[in-house]
Amino acid sequence: MPHPNPAPTGPGLIDPRGPRFGAAITSVLLTVVLILGPGSVPGLILLLVQTLAFASGSLLGLQAQPWGLIYRRLVRPRLGAPAELEASEPPQFAQSVGLVFAVAGLAGWVFNLALLFWLSIGFALVAALLNTLFDFCLGCELYLLGKRLAAKPAIGQADGAQS
Amino acid sequence: MTGVWIALAALALALAFGGYRRLTDGRARKVRTAPALDAARLGAPLGSQATFVQFSATVCAPCRATHHVLSQVVADTDGVRHVDINAETRLDLVEEFGITRTPTVLLLDADGVIRNRIVGAARTSDVLNALQQVDRAVAA
Numbered sequence: 001m002p003h004p005n006p007a008p009t010g011p012g013l014i015d016p017r018g019p020r021f022g023a024a025i026t027s028v029l030l031t032v033v034l035i036l037g038p039g040s041v042p043g044l045i046l047l048l049v050q051t052l053a054f055a056s057g058s059l060l061g062l063q064a065q066p067w068g069l070i071y072r073r074l075v076r077p078r079l080g081a082p083a084e085l086e087a088s089e090p091p092q093f094a095q096s097v098g099l100v101f102a103v104a105g106l107a108g109w110v111f112n113l114a115l116l117f118w119l120s121i122g123f124a125l126v127a128a129l130l131n132t133l134f135d136f137c138l139g140c141e142l143y144l145l146g147k148r149l150a151a152k153p154a155i156g157q158a159d160g161a162q163s
Numbered sequence: 164m165t166g167v168w169i170a171l172a173a174l175a176l177a178l179a180f181g182g183y184r185r186l187t188d189g190r191a192r193k194v195r196t197a198p199a200l201d202a203a204r205l206g207a208p209l210g211s212q213a214t215f216v217q218f219s220a221t222v223c224a225p226c227r228a229t230h231h232v233l234s235q236v237v238a239d240t241d242g243v244r245h246v247d248i249n250a251e252t253r254l255d256l257v258e259e260f261g262i263t264r265t266p267t268v269l270l271l272d273a274d275g276v277i278r279n280r281i282v283g284a285a286r287t288s289d290v291l292n293a294l295q296q297v298d299r300a301v302a303a
Contacts, residue, residue: 037166
């Protein structure tokens with residue numbers, strides 16, 4: 001008898017609730033990191049864990065993202081099938097954006113730059129909360145802007161072509 | 164203690180921005196500057212009454228929902244066409260019309276003049292209202 005709620009299949013398609021679940025874990029971790037503050041060793045360890053999670057999602061793909069693994073192993077089997085599948089590129093891009101902020105936050109911790117730490121982790125938390133609460137993918141919105149910038153000549157041309 | 168305040172500020176910012184987006188996304192807004200787009204540059208024929216030009220990305224969940232809404236509306240209305248463009252392949256149009264997000268929908272009248280702009284997942288009621296104002300056949 002076939003499984004009533006088959007897991008998403010198809011090249012590059014994922015259950016959109018996976019990244020959202022992952023963003024909830026990320027939000028909790030980053031909140032704790034903020035509360036512990038720069039200089040806290042437990043905070044540094046949590047931040048390292050989150051950075052590695054971003055790195056695996058960004059560099060290895062969403063199937064290797066640990067929070068996604070938790071979702072598929074423990075949460076997904078308890079839910080019904082997703083209403084719609086989603087392409088994996090935008091959430092993967094969002095993981096890269098998260099990675100940049102997390103690495104900046106780590107640098108802030110290591111080099112004792114409190115402002116860099118607060119700003120980086122603060123913005124990463126905003127992005128994760130938007131994803132959790134509103135299913136809004138900040139990285140996905142930046143995707144087209146990134147393409148536009150990449151398509152422009154690297155030097156010289158200011159972004160003055162707005163209508 | 165600083166961290167608690169920053170976490171609260173992040174939460175407030177996320178709620179404000181997300182709430183604002185939830186209110187404004189998918190609304191049809193009138194375009195007053197009235198730039199135009201013809202079939203040659205669009206790369207597809209215009210509808211005799213109106214044309215929806217949708218900018219999508221390969222990777223955009225609300226684009227699919229918008230495509231579905233517009234396909235339905237077009238199927239129910241004569242003389243209206245729906246052109247779904249992959250924004251990455253038409254960066255010239257993206258630059259020209261200042262498209263910053265996908266999905267963005269431009270509603271063209273019979274002459275190709277851009278009359279409405281819908282940013283974010285399009286709402287059916289807004290789409291129909293905008294179309295009524297543009298399409299004389301529907302309005303009549």
